[in-house]
Amino acid sequence: MTSKVYFHDASASSKKNRLDKVKSLFNRARLGQIFDKGDKVAIKIHWGEPGNVGFLPPPYVRTVVEMVKENGGIPFVTDTNTLYTGMRRNAIDNIAAAASNGFTAQTLGAPIIVADGLVGRDTSNVSLENSTVKEAKIASAIVDADAMLVLSHIKGHMLFGFGGALKNLGMGCATPAGKQILHSDIQPEVKPDLCQGDALCIPRCPVKCISLVAGPGQTRVAKIDSAECIGCGECTATCPHQAIPINWTTTPAAIQHKTADYALAAVKNKLAKVGYLNFIIQVTPDCDCCDWNDVAFVPDVGFTASTDAVAIDTASVDLVAKTPPSPNGRAAGCQGDPWRAIYDIDYRIILDYAEKIGLGSRQYELIEL
Ligand code: SF4
Ligand code: SF4
Numbered sequence: 001m002t003s004k005v006y007f008h009d010a011s012a013s014s015k016k017n018r019l020d021k022v023k024s025l026f027n028r029a030r031l032g033q034i035f036d037k038g039d040k041v042a043i044k045i046h047w048g049e050p051g052n053v054g055f056l057p058p059p060y061v062r063t064v065v066e067m068v069k070e071n072g073g074i075p076f077v078t079d080t081n082t083l084y085t086g087m088r089r090n091a092i093d094n095i096a097a098a099a100s101n102g103f104t105a106q107t108l109g110a111p112i113i114v115a116d117g118l119v120g121r122d123t124s125n126v127s128l129e130n131s132t133v134k135e136a137k138i139a140s141a142i143v144d145a146d147a148m149l150v151l152s153h154i155k156g157h158m159l160f161g162f163g164g165a166l167k168n169l170g171m172g173c174a175t176p177a178g179k180q181i182l183h184s185d186i187q188p189e190v191k192p193d194l195c196q197g198d199a200l201c202i203p204r205c206p207v208k209c210i211s212l213v214a215g216p217g218q219t220r221v222a223k224i225d226s227a228e229c230i231g232c233g234e235c236t237a238t239c240p241h242q243a244i245p246i247n248w249t250t251t252p253a254a255i256q257h258k259t260a261d262y263a264l265a266a267v268k269n270k271l272a273k274v275g276y277l278n279f280i281i282q283v284t285p286d287c288d289c290c291d292w293n294d295v296a297f298v299p300d301v302g303f304t305a306s307t308d309a310v311a312i313d314t315a316s317v318d319l320v321a322k323t324p325p326s327p328n329g330r331a332a333g334c335q336g337d338p339w340r341a342i343y344d345i346d347y348r349i350i351l352d353y354a355e356k357i358g359l360g361s362r363q364y365e366l367i368e369l
Pocket of ligand 2: 188205206207208224228231235236
């Protein structure tokens with residue numbers, strides 16, 4: 001099966017600005033026809049950790065809200081609570097974090113709902129057959145919505161290689177407990193020879209299982225109590241010296257498989273009523289969960305729209321892969337795939353597996369508008 005993916009490049013003019021391009025994509029991909037009049041339409045986004053300024057800007061979301069209303073849907077904008085320490089671990093902080101990044105009911109024209117509730121316990125358990133996950137813990141408001149539009153910022157990710165629609169669905173619609181299950185194969189270890197003993201990782205650990213112990217010579221180095229570690233990956237993301245690397249050889253495949261399973265669970269009760277828009281702009285090397293962002297490693301590429309999660313992500317990573325890297329970004333000078341220059345992760349595992357479990361097709365027809 002070949003799925004259609006619609007594409008607009010990032011250029012703009014006085015005749016057609018970027019928001020106009022998003023409207024064109026919405027219409028050409030018939031995203032206004034995936035839901036019925038009166039449907040509650042979840043607009044799933046990632047509003048970014050405060051401190052990060054690389055996330056999807058609110059005007060794009062407002063534009064989609066307007067399009068949903070024009071087509072008779074009742075939109076709400078949503079995301080979930082996080083597993084790791086930060087400013088989005090409960091709905092109160094999460095709404096405040098969204099507001100600090102410019103996402104409010106006033107700026108978006110639709111209510112903001114934290115999909116898994118006050119403390120992340122509003123869960124719908126979705127059963128899956130023939131998967132690595134027998135039961136997925138999905139945020140209730142995602143499951144209860146009649147239809148969903150998944151708006152994803154394309155960027156790099158230290159565990160997946162890239163983040164797009166599949167990760168936004170799989171990890172982004174999971175409750176904190178679900179996120180823990182997704183991350184639990186990761187067993188981080190401190191490399192004592194790289195550890196500077198600055199303790200930056202210690203306050204970021206949600207279960208307080210990192211301490212400083214005696215290291216080589218007179219130094220002190222971090223040590224992880226593996227019996228307590230929940231594998232959230234927060235310490236790996238925090239360490240500025242790469243002293244807590246991930247086990248690249250096994251865990252990326254496991255987490256990609258499980259995340260695809262969770263993605264399927266997030267849309268299982270409304271497969272034909274989900275649409276996707278990917279924003280290939282500000283393609284930063286790291287996730288919007290970081291409270292900082294590095295410069296983009298490729299220039300802005302554009303926007304894609306589809307009703308197929310696998311096709312849109314495949315097309316989006318391909319578009320980035322053939323874009324010459326930015327001279328001041330982390331892939332500068334790379335002659336091959338810039339994704340692999342950032343993280344040495346086979347990021348196509350999730351695409352292959354998602355296709356295998358029926359989430360969509362890796363074969364796509366790119367229709368440039
Ligand atoms: S592991 Fe990294 S963040 Fe933690 S103390 Fe060592 S150098 Fe600092
Ligand atoms: S030690 Fe384990 S639980 Fe603590 S931050 Fe690192 S991965 Fe998360």
